[in-house]
Amino acid sequence: MIFRGLLGGHRARADVLRTTSGRLVTMRIVSLAGGIGGARFLRGLQVAEPEAGITVIGNTGDDITLFGLRVCPDLDTVMYTLGGGIDEDQGWGRAKESHTVKEELAAYGVQPQWFGLGDRDFATHIVRTQMLGAGFPLSQVTEALCDRWQPGVRLLPMTDDRAETHVVINDADGRRAVHFQEWWVRLRASVPAEEIALVGAADAAPAPGVLDAIREADLVILPPSNPVVSIGTILQIPGIREALSEKTVVGVSPIVGGAPVRGMADACLTAIGVETSAQGVLEHYGAGLIDGWLVAEEDAATRLDGVEVAARPLIMHDVAAAADIARAAVALGRELA
Ligand code: FO1
Numbered sequence: 490m491i492f493r494g495l496l497g498g499h500r501a502r503a504d505v506l507r508t509t510s511g512r513l514v515t516m517r518i519v520s521l522a523g524g525i526g527g528a529r530f531l532r533g534l535q536v537a538e539p540e541a542g543i544t545v546i547g548n549t550g551d552d553i554t555l556f557g558l559r560v561c562p563d564l565d566t567v568m569y570t571l572g573g574g575i576d577e578d579q580g581w582g583r584a585k586e587s588h589t590v591k592e593e594l595a596a597y598g599v600q601p602q603w604f605g606l607g608d609r610d611f612a613t614h615i616v617r618t619q620m621l622g623a624g625f626p627l628s629q630v631t632e633a634l635c636d637r638w639q640p641g642v643r644l645l646p647m648t649d650d651r652a653e654t655h656v657v658i659n660d661a662d663g664r665r666a667v668h669f670q671e672w673w674v675r676l677r678a679s680v681p682a683e684e685i686a687l688v689g690a691a692d693a694a695p696a697p698g699v700l701d702a703i704r705e706a707d708l709v710i711l712p713p714s715n716p717v718v719s720i721g722t723i724l725q726i727p728g729i730r731e732a733l734s735e736k737t738v739v740g741v742s743p744i745v746g747g748a749p750v751r752g753m754a755d756a757c758l759t760a761i762g763v764e765t766s767a768q769g770v771l772e773h774y775g776a777g778l779i780d781g782w783l784v785a786e787e788d789a790a791t792r793l794d795g796v797e798v799a800a801r802p803l804i805m806h807d808v809a810a811a812a813d814i815a816r817a818a819v820a821l822g823r824e825l826a
Contacts, residue, residue, distance in 0.1 A: 514542035518819070519706040519736075521647075523548045523719020524563045525580035526743060526751060526805075528570035530712035533811025535571065535641055538819055543642040544702040546729075548714070549627065550647075550654035550687050550722035553670045555604060556594065558614035559621055562670075563719065564631055564646060565613060572638025574609075580751075583609040603675040628696040645702065647723045650693035654718050656760075657684035669718060678753040682760035685717060690725040695732075703732040708822040710815075711779075713743035713750060713803065716770045717757035730778065739781035739822045740774060741814060742767040745803050746787040767791045771798075781821040783814065797825055 518541045520531060531545060548563040562581060569575040569583060576582045586607030595602050606614070613634060620630040626649040635644050654669035658680045666686075672678060703709065714720050724730045744767050749755050755765040763773045767788035771779060776795035784791045789800035799821050805811040 513540075515540040516707045516819075517542045517544070517702075517705055518708050518710060519544045519546065519702050520710045520712055521546050521548075521714070521720050521723045522563065522567055522712055523714030524551070524566045524752075525570075527563070527712040527714035527719060528567045528575070529580070529805050529811055530710075530714075530741065530815060531567065531642065532570055532808055533805065533813070534710070534712075534815035534819075536808060536812035537815040541819075544698075544706070545642045545644045546647050546699055546702070546723055547631075547644055548647060548719045548722050550652060550718060551669055551673075552653060553604075553668055555601065555606065555614075556599065558611070558618045560604075560606070560614050561617065561627070561631075561646070564644060565610070567642075567644055568631075568635055568638050568640050571640030571642060572635070574638065582607050586610065601671070601675070604670060626696070628698065643698075643702070645698050646696050647699065647726050647729065648693040649696045650689065652687050652689040652693040652722070652726065654722055655686055655688050656682045657686070659683060673718075673753070678756035682756065685757060685760050687722050687725050690722075691727070693726050695726050695728050699726075700728055700732050703729070703736060706736055708819065708826065709733055709736045709738045710818050710822070711738065711740035711774070713741045713805075715749075715752060715754045715757055716743060716773060717754065717761055717763075720774075721761075724778075734777055737780050737822055737826045738778055739783065739818045739825070740771070740779050741783045741818055742770060742785065742788065742791075742803065744770055744788075745785040750804060768793075771796065780825045781818075783818055783821060797821065 522545050551562045553560050566581050576584050590608050590611050617630050627646045628649050655666045656672040657666050660680045747766050758765045763769045767784040768791045771782050771793050779796050781797045784800050785803040786800045791798050801817050
């Protein structure tokens with residue numbers, strides 16, 4: 490029973506000191522992660538560094554309450570991708586999914602109908618909502634859900650507090666703030682974002698274990714997740730950016746040759762006045778945070794004082810390619826440490 494899984498929570502701590510195969514950890518890596526790009530990179534990192542103990546600090550700014558259920562897209566994308574349950578083509582949601590519940594909800598005319606929740610995925614949100622309602626913090630709920638999925642990493646939400654990304658737009662319905670998911674999924678970021686704000690960030694605290702994991706890390710990696718609404722949100726949780734600035738941090742550029750590899754990071758970068766380029770994102774993160782920056786060969790001219798730039802192919806067209814990129818990120822980190 491999932492609650493019993495929760496009571497064994499301390500066991501998860503011990504697991505961090507051992508890899509899934511029980512071997513002692515040779516290197517402790519912390520990775521901040523958002524959705525699809527981050528999850529795919531992490532799957533490569535597990536192949537590249539099977540002996541490493543990996544802690545993932547997951548973005549919860551995308552979280553949304555729908556039909557009374559709490560949905561955590563980026564945590565679920567990491568959990569399903571590393572746990573073997575992801576819909577590989579979509580990059581989010583469950584494999585072998587059906588949508589009977591969604592169709593029945595639509596038959597009742599309930600809104601929204603633009604967010605595609607599958608039947609299997611609903612179970613995750615029901616269990617999560619049940620446990621949150623019983624008073625368990627999101628970090629313990631996530632640990633319990635991962636008890637089933639065994640992702641092979643320790644997955645921590647960036648915070649247990651409410652911090653949601655909202656987007657200010659101005660369209661035919663006037664100037665207003667909408668939830669990030671409505672801008673991202675219903676509007677496909679087609680309406681310019683005048684502002685992207687993480688509502689609640691100032692009052693949010695890092696989830697238990699987040700700052701300790703960063704402090705104890707041998708290396709921190711920022712995967713090619715969205716630098717604004719995934720990595721950027723995690724950096725806004727008080728204390729996290731400061732803790733990272735003490736560590737060796739290697740980032741992987743999410744922009745290749747002036748365009749995002751996938752998703753709509755360009756719409757997000759434009760919204761905050763940052764150029765959609767490996768150079769622009771590096772300057773946005775800053776040399777105070779980044780020590781090493783992995784860029785695609787076409788972006789080899791990227792430079793910033795105090796940052797070691799390395800160029801290589803960055804397209805993760807399969808797990809092996811993701812593993813090669815992860816291997817290069819770890820090598821750059823080792824060189825800088
Ligand atoms: N993305 C879409 O483009 N369309 C959807 O209908 C959709 C549903 C959805 C359901 C659960 C979930 O965990 C993710 C879902 N996503 C969908 C992806 C989601 O918007 C993004 O993964 C992140 O929020 C941004 O990384």
